[in-house]
Amino acid sequence: xxxxxxxxxxxxxxxxxxxxxxxxxxxxxxxxxxxxxxxxxxxxxxxxxxxxxxxxxxxxxxxxxxxxxxxxxxxxxxxxxxxxxxxxxxxxxxxxxxxxxxxxxxxxxxxxxxxxxxxxxxxxxxxxxxxxxxxxxxxxxxxxxxxxxxxxxxxxxxxxxxxxxxxxxxxxxxxxxxxxxxxxxxxxxxxxxxxxxxxxxxxxxxxxxxxxxxxxxxxxxxxxxxxxxxxxxxxxxxxxxxxxxxxxxxxxxxxxxxxxxxxxxxxxxxxxxxxxxxxxxxxxxxxxxxxxxxxxxxxxxxxxxxxxxx
Ligand SMILES: NC(=O)c1ccc[n+]([C@@H]2O[C@H](COP(=O)([O-])OP(=O)(O)OC[C@H]3O[C@@H](n4cnc5c(N)ncnc54)[C@H](O)[C@@H]3O)[C@@H](O)[C@H]2O)c1
Numbered sequence: 001x002x003x004x005x006x007x008x009x010x011x012x013x014x015x016x017x018x019x020x021x022x023x024x025x026x027x028x029x030x031x032x033x034x035x036x037x038x039x040x041x042x043x044x045x046x047x048x049x050x051x052x053x054x055x056x057x058x059x060x061x062x063x064x065x066x067x068x069x070x071x072x073x074x075x076x077x078x079x080x081x082x083x084x085x086x087x088x089x090x091x092x093x094x095x096x097x098x099x100x101x102x103x104x105x106x107x108x109x110x111x112x113x114x115x116x117x118x119x120x121x122x123x124x125x126x127x128x129x130x131x132x133x134x135x136x137x138x139x140x141x142x143x144x145x146x147x148x149x150x151x152x153x154x155x156x157x158x159x160x161x162x163x164x165x166x167x168x169x170x171x172x173x174x175x176x177x178x179x180x181x182x183x184x185x186x187x188x189x190x191x192x193x194x195x196x197x198x199x200x201x202x203x204x205x206x207x208x209x210x211x212x213x214x215x216x217x218x219x220x221x222x223x224x225x226x227x228x229x230x231x232x233x234x235x236x237x238x239x240x241x242x243x244x245x246x247x248x249x250x251x252x253x254x255x256x257x258x259x260x261x262x263x264x265x266x267x268x269x270x271x272x273x274x275x276x277x278x279x280x281x282x283x284x285x286x287x288x289x290x291x292x293x294x295x296x297x298x299x300x301x302x303x304x305x306x307x308x309x310x
Contacts, residue, residue: 003225004028006067006109008054008100009074010047011038013177014115014169017218018071020044025222032063033074042176054096060103069111069163069225070104072097072153075145078183079268082142093145094152101156111163113224114153118170118210118236118273119143127240128276131168131232139268150232157230165224170236170275174214174295175302185243186211186296190303193250198261205244205260208272210236213295216288223284236275237288249296 005022009015010031015038022029023046031043034053043049052059054074064070075093076082082089104110120143121129122136138144156162173186182188192199212235220235251257280286290298 002026002028003068004030004066005069005071005225006030006032006064007071007073008032009038009072009115011035011040011043011049012073013038013179014172014214014217015071015073016042016044016176017174017214018073018221019047021218021222023047030063030067032060037076037180039178054092054100057099057103060100061107064103064107064109067109069113070100070109071113071115071221072100073115075115075149077142078179078181079140079142080183081181082145083140086141089141089145093142094148097149097152101152101162104162105156105160110161111225112153112156113165113167113221114149116150116166116168117143117146118168118234118275119270120147120150120168121273123270124273127272128236128238128274129234130276131234131279154230163228164230165227166232167220167224168232168234168275169217170210170212170234170273172212172214172217174217174299176214177299185209186246186299187303189247189250190296190300193254193258194300194303196258198259199247200263201243201247201260202263202266203243203269204262205242205247206271207243207269208240208274209243210238210240210274211246211292211295212237212288213290213292213298216290220280220284220286223286231283233280233284234275234277235280235286236277237291238275238277239292240272240274241292246292246296249293250300253293253297253300
């Protein structure tokens, strides 16, 4: 019988892609989302949908029975908002995660794959970053919630025998990214460029990032469904790219250049983040396949054909 997977945050950018891949591979999928940010239209019609908030433990306990695993992606994600509204982020992300873990314990669903972030490393001392690098100081409440959510998942592994896989994403991008507000570089550059508006650029584009195309990112969620125990994996391409080079590539694809709007420095931005993905390659046989040029072409194509999203 096919496995049943519950995806929290499945109506969001990454969750809707993960859901589609799971369905294509024959899994049954239930999405739990409160629609605070995601939208129902992005859900594949084959999905079972439950509009439940993570904080509603009773509601979760009604939906969870019969599932083999949870992929936990529901979260508030906007760093700037987390600085303005730390209580809301703590409540939603940390208390919400504990509510989910308790509901899983009570319904005997004991496998979780958790969406974490490279931000847990703070300012890395060494590149590429390995999973055993020390976690760094956090410059914003969003980062603190990610570190704490990881800690709670690990606690339920130790205390309640949960199978836990923590995936630390580097910089995902791709079709369907429609955050409100959008603070990520690639969608903002592409939308501005298509509209021939100035491209908003921080730090003169000197930061180095490991941009991972959405299809590669989501494929990393499948193999951990067969893992027992506790695992932590980086999910990145191992290629560090300067933000100015992303702009150059976008201009090359579009065939024209657009003015830059110098936004100065943005507090809390780390100069360089590049993953070592040796561990996930070796242990799961996963690796990124789509390079930045191809990923940008596909992403530009999406925004071109969805003018309302620009
Ligand atoms: N997008 C990135 O660049 C990035 C990078 C690293 C890690 N992540 C992590 O990946 C996950 C998904 O990110 P995304 O970009 O798809 O975000 P998103 O905002 O598009 O999706 C998150 C979804 O979670 C839902 N949600 C939030 N709080 C909820 C709650 N209390 N109950 C039920 N549903 C709730 C929202 O409605 C939304 O549909 C998050 O955990 C995020 O921290 C994202």
